[in-house]
Amino acid sequence: MYETTYHRPGSVAEAASLFSSTGDAAYFSGGHTLLPTMKARLAAPANLIDLRNIPDLKGIQASGDSVTIGAATTHAEVAASNDVAGAIAPLAALAGSIGDPAVRHVGTMGGSVANNDPAADYPAAVLALAGTVHTNKREIAADDYFTGLFSTALEEGEIVTKVAFKVPETSGYAKFRNPASRYPMAGVFVAKHKDGSVRVAVTGAGNDGVFRWNAAEEALSGNFSADALKGLSVDASGIMSDIHGSAPYRAHLVGVMAGRAVANLGTLTMD
Amino acid sequence: MANVTITVNGKSESREVEDRTLLVHFLRDHLGLTGTHVGCDTSQCGACVVHMDGIAVKSCTVLAAAADGAEVVTIEGLADGDELHPMQAAFREHHGLQCGFCTPGMIMTAVDMVQRHGGNLDEKTVRHELEGNYCRCTGYHNIVKAILDASGKMGGVQQAAE
Numbered sequence: 001m002y003e004t005t006y007h008r009p010g011s012v013a014e015a016a017s018l019f020s021s022t023g024d025a026a027y028f029s030g031g032h033t034l035l036p037t038m039k040a041r042l043a044a045p046a047n048l049i050d051l052r053n054i055p056d057l058k059g060i061q062a063s064g065d066s067v068t069i070g071a072a073t074t075h076a077e078v079a080a081s082n083d084v085a086g087a088i089a090p091l092a093a094l095a096g097s098i099g100d101p102a103v104r105h106v107g108t109m110g111g112s113v114a115n116n117d118p119a120a121d122y123p124a125a126v127l128a129l130a131g132t133v134h135t136n137k138r139e140i141a142a143d144d145y146f147t148g149l150f151s152t153a154l155e156e157g158e159i160v161t162k163v164a165f166k167v168p169e170t171s172g173y174a175k176f177r178n179p180a181s182r183y184p185m186a187g188v189f190v191a192k193h194k195d196g197s198v199r200v201a202v203t204g205a206g207n208d209g210v211f212r213w214n215a216a217e218e219a220l221s222g223n224f225s226a227d228a229l230k231g232l233s234v235d236a237s238g239i240m241s242d243i244h245g246s247a248p249y250r251a252h253l254v255g256v257m258a259g260r261a262v263a264n265l266g267t268l269t270m271d
Numbered sequence: 272m273a274n275v276t277i278t279v280n281g282k283s284e285s286r287e288v289e290d291r292t293l294l295v296h297f298l299r300d301h302l303g304l305t306g307t308h309v310g311c312d313t314s315q316c317g318a319c320v321v322h323m324d325g326i327a328v329k330s331c332t333v334l335a336a337a338a339d340g341a342e343v344v345t346i347e348g349l350a351d352g353d354e355l356h357p358m359q360a361a362f363r364e365h366h367g368l369q370c371g372f373c374t375p376g377m378i379m380t381a382v383d384m385v386q387r388h389g390g391n392l393d394e395k396t397v398r399h400e401l402e403g404n405y406c407r408c409t410g411y412h413n414i415v416k417a418i419l420d421a422s423g424k425m426g427g428v429q430q431a432a433e
Binding site: 052 | 273289290291293312313314317320326327328329332333334336337339380383384387400402403404
């Protein structure tokens with residue numbers, strides 16, 4: 001790891017001000033992606049701005065219509081939250097399935113959403129649960145937020161402060177994990193919302209990161225059951241192909257995971 | 272450089288270290304506490320697990336500067352003098368180690384696991400929660416036995432250093 005200077009601001013305003021005054025800086029919110037990347041010398045920010053100790057970025061609020069999670073809330077805190085589990089059980093289970101116990105103690109929801117790793121779990125939940133990403137400057141709807149591999153609508157220096165997830169009528173998340181890395185090779189979050197709309201979000205498989213599977217949404221809108229998905233397939237041309245699996249294989253997995261999510265509502269289903 | 276003060280195994284330790292210093296190197300290189308190991312150095316293998324403010328973390332992926340002000344317990348802080356912590360004793364009793372490289376991280380993870388689940392651990396949960404700790408010798412079988420045994424004996428036992 002190259003040399004860097006560590007900063008621990010106490011407020012969002014101080015963090016943003018540090019970012020602009022120091023020039024070459026990166027925000028740090030758990031660091032379980034950033035530190036390994038820095039060790040590999042693939043990133044070398046001259047300044048690290050730690051967001052985890054900012055009180056405004058912590059905490060979980062649940063109401064009948066939404067669950068709002070502060071960006072610096074750890075995966076373990078989300079997984080253990082009765083408020084989250086009571087409102088959107090698959091979201092709590094998703095948080096409890098990331099990495100391993102020690103990773104979940106440090107990694108944060110905001111860090112995951114800001115990084116937008118194509119194999120991360122949270123982006124699928126944000127997209128399927130019609131989330132709103134709150135930043136220190138504005139609110140961004142999930143459909144406008146994820147813009148590609150490791151890329152988001154966030155501007156330089158903009159900080160994710162919290163994410164509001166819409167409480168659905170019912171939802172489910174199913175993923176097939178890479179047997180070695182345990183990252184999803186295909187993860188599908190399905191949500192039927194209270195207004196009747198259906199959202200199906202796919203992570204781990206897309207060439208451009210998380211995406212909505214529109215054909216599945218249409219099929220499920222007419223008949224919200226796993227049967228409605230039979231015969232549907234994702235176009236493999238937009239699907240990732242690598243040593244772990246070909247595009248047609250992953251495309252097939254997407255269909256299977258969507259079916260499992262719908263067949264096991266209210267839970268996380270994984271291998 | 273960062274002035275870092277961390278309470279390690281009950282003792283306040285202050286050092287001036289480079290900002291990029293990892294917690295595991297603070298423990299090993301600056302304090303001489305070499306029980307905490309560096310295995311993969313990529314937050315996968317779990318050989319570096321310590322407790323920070325009461326919860327298990329991978330110290331190869333925590334900056335020492337970010338742990339400033341924290342309370343850290345390492346494998347060296349578990350035993351009470353010559354008396355092994357119940358988890359250490361169970362690993363010895365059940366032959367939960369062969370080469371021993373992963374053992375400090377295994378034990379710190381196991382203690383954290385019991386603290387979170389209390390006496391409600393079963394074999395499936397133990398195996399699942401060991402997802403972030405690799406052992407290349409034992410096949411995990413005796414590690415799981417040791418953790419289940421110790422979880423029964425640990426009820427109410429606090430860590431010696433806390």
